[in-house]
Amino acid sequence: MAAAVDLSHVTIRFGDFTAVDDATLSIEPGEFFSFLGPSGCGKTTLLRTISGFIEPTEGVVRIGGEDMKGRGPNARPTALIFQNLALFPMMSVADNITYGLRVRGVSRAERRKTAERLLDLIALPGSADKRIDELSGGQKQRVAIARALAVEPKVLLLDEPLSALDLKLRQHMRNELRAIQRRVGITFIYITHDQGEALTMSDRVAVMNRGVIEQIADGRTLYTAPRTAFVASFVGENNGFPGRVSAVDGEIAAVETAVGVLRGRNLRKLRVGSDAVLYVRPEALVIGRGSELFAGVAQTAAFEGTLTHVTFATRGDRPVTLTAAGRAAEAIPSEGEEVVLGFDPASALVVPAEGGAHA
Amino acid sequence: MHSSVGKVLIFALPVVVIAWFWATALMERRRLGSLAPLGFVQRNGVAVATYLVLAVALWAVVMIVLPQLFMVDLSFRPKLPPPQVGGEKDVYTLANYRYFLFGSATDTSSWNTTHLQAFGLTIVASVLITAFNFALCYPLAFHMAKAAPAARVRLLMLLLIAPYWVNEILRAFAFRILLGSGGVLNQALLGLGLIAEPIDFLGLDVGLYAGLSYAYLLLMIFPLYNAIESLDTNQIEAARDLGAPWWHIHLFVVMPHAKPGIASGCTLVFMLTAGALAAPLVLSGPRTLWFTPIVYDRFYQAFNWPQGAAYAFILLIACIVFVLTVMRLGRLTLGEITR
Structure with missing residues (x-):
């Protein structure tokens, strides 16, 4: 079976500016795929390219195995959900949902049936004749999804559709979206700068930075085995220790950092002498134990219920964060106290320093 | 109908319209109760509000309403030499409108x-x-x-x-x-x-x-x-x-x-x-x-x-x-x- 969406060496330039640089990836049918990255990283541009609003400068976009070159957004088997939803305020809920069917010449009675079926799907039965401005934020959200689903696209594209909602609703809609995706079984491509959204909903996530796809993996892999310094620092909290690889011993590399020589897993197989960053997650740091040790002075402690975050000043130029959970939180050092921080080499990761990543 | 009725209409109508607007505004305010937005006077003070209302009213009445009303009034009067204006021949008539339809102020046999x-x-x-x-x-x-x-x-x-x-x-x-x-x-x-x-x-x-x-x-x-x-x-x-x-x-x-x-x-x-x-x-x-x-x-x-x-x-x-x-x-x- 052909991939739902297949990008091959897609580059998009606006004048001198390269918005997307040589993106190659393949998204499977029925997959929930996310593009994650800070604003301006090119993820929206890529989404608009898939939906047909932008033609790539170079490269090929295939949907269901077909080359989409020269096919506008109205001729592609995709439907896009806009960041601001872009519902039609002068039409009723039902007319919004079935707009795409009206365009295709579907009869009024047929459209009505589809509208009611989709309203059931999005759990808004009986709202067919409401006006758009009578709906709440979450309801509008769902109507936008129904409108996109009505045209039975092969691929549903979502451009940060949850960003306008408040936190509670956002979390609720995450589950809702995922549930709807399972029910309809089509490919969802989701754009977000919120890693929580990307990691909780997606089968796979592509992390983008400055137009480049840094890594494509499932959420767990992104968290435990980031391939680049950007992914390591963007996905989840992380403590980075920049330095130079001083020794390599099988899976483990030693990095000479400002706080001393520290060891971590060398998944990228860096050689001695290369610039690298060693990353340790805050929850992997402990006080006084572990084989890799360095000194720190406790600065602030932020109590968050189940978790407590403590920052330490070290000889490096960035503060180091330690996250303690449950019992361990009781042994928090007080402000100004000097302690020895430690971790296990298996819980740390050595990645190439930014800039040297694409050697 | 005597012409003084027209004069009364001309001067009374603007007042009636203003009163009507005032009344509807008051009604809306009463209906909304405490939800009503802060009034213009409360926000800007009595002096500014009075000046603005008077200035706008004067402008609207003198420049827009009165001339139009005078024209309407005029259209229902016969053409008279100046000495007779306001005299006993100056009564309301439909003659001008009749002329538009029939090409004559009196004869209605053929269309204009x-x-x-x-x-x-x-x-x-x-x-x-x-x-x-x-x-x-x-x-x-x-x-x-x-x-x-x-x-x-x-x-x-x-x-x-x-x-x-x-x-x-x-x-x-x-x-x-x-x-x-x-x-x-x-x-x-x-x-x-x-x-x-x-x-x-x-x-x-x-x-x-x-x-x-x-x-x-x-x-x-x-x-x-x-x-x-x-x-x-x-x-x-x-x-x-x-x-x-x-x-x-x-x-x-x-x-x-x-x-x-x-x-x-x-x-x-x-x-x-x-x-x-x-x-x-x-x-x-x-x-x-x-x-x-x-x-x-x-x-x-x-x-x-x-x-x-x-x-x-x-x-x-x-x-x-x-x-x-x-x-x-x-x-x-x-x-x-x-x-």
Whole structure:
């Protein structure tokens, strides 16, 4: 079976500016795929390219195995959900949902049936004749999804559709979206700068930075085995220790950092002498134990219920964060106290320093 | 009916209208209770509020309401030599309106075909010119509002506005020079050998309709531009993404959104075209009679001000009725147009 969406060496330039640089990836049918990255990283541009609003400068976009070159957004088997939803305020809920069917010449009675079926799907039965401005934020959200689903696209594209909602609703809609995706079984491509959204909903996530796809993996892999310094620092909290690889011993590399020589897993197989960053997650740091040790002075402690975050000043130029959970939180050092921080080499990761990543 | 009743009406009506507005405002305030927004007076102080209300009231009453009411009053009076004005012969009469219909103040046996035809032509032609203006302006307004880069929008605005620095009469004469028998267009066509003898554009009323179409173009384009500009571009893209062809998007997404702008543009152009004077005076062909020159002639050729007032009033009422009917058909309210 052909991939739902297949990008091959897609580059998009606006004048001198390269918005997307040589993106190659393949998204499977029925997959929930996310593009994650800070604003301006090119993820929206890529989404608009898939939906047909932008033609790539170079490269090929295939949907269901077909080359989409020269096919506008109205001729592609995709439907896009806009960041601001872009519902039609002068039409009723039902007319919004079935707009795409009206365009295709579907009869009024047929459209009505589809509208009611989709309203059931999005759990808004009986709202067919409401006006758009009578709906709440979450309801509008769902109507936008129904409108996109009505045209039975092969691929549903979502451009940060949850960003306008408040936190509670956002979390609720995450589950809702995922549930709807399972029910309809089509490919969802989701754009977000919120890693929580990307990691909780997606089968796979592509992390983008400055137009480049840094890594494509499932959420767990992104968290435990980031391939680049950007992914390591963007996905989840992380403590980075920049330095130079001083020794390599099988899976483990030693990095000479400002706080001393520290060891971590060398998944990228860096050689001695290369610039690298060693990353340790805050929850992997402990006080006084572990084989890799360095000194720190406790600065602030932020109590968050189940978790407590403590920052330490070290000889490096960035503060180091330690996250303690449950019992361990009781042994928090007080402000100004000097302690020895430690971790296990298996819980740390050595990645190439930014800039040297694409050697 | 004695004429003093008219005087009473003229001065009492504005007061009644103001009182009515005041009362509705009060009612709304009572209905909303504590939810009512902070009043203008509370926000700006008594002095500012009093000054503004008085200034606006004075301006509205003296500059707008009173002159119009005087004209209406005048239209129901007979034409009298100055010494007899206000005398016992100065009573209310429908003679001026009767003249419009029957060509005589007393005889009702035959219709006043010349004036009625001119009136009908004016209304019909104004509708057509309005439609033509809309067809011309909509694509341009859409382009300016949604497609053109900012620099081009500024350039287009300048190109649209600059010709209107030239006054109306001069513009009308320019059309005459352009379209006259020895005019630029005929000379060019003759020179190119496309025609053997000059075409009488003015006699064919090409000049009149061109001039009228051009006269109020701006009043169509700006409301349209504003209305379309306020449309969220994502809605156009969403419609496209859902498979809509371009005409469908315009018909069912852009135009419904721009309906108030379309209505206000069309209303303005229709009203002003029907009431245009300069272009018809200068550009009318010998066979065609626009209604406004007839009104003008009542005042300054026939020196019959009451009759002129009646004619002007007929045109005004006809235009208002026409516009309100069209608005009713288009399910539009006055509030939407002025939004």
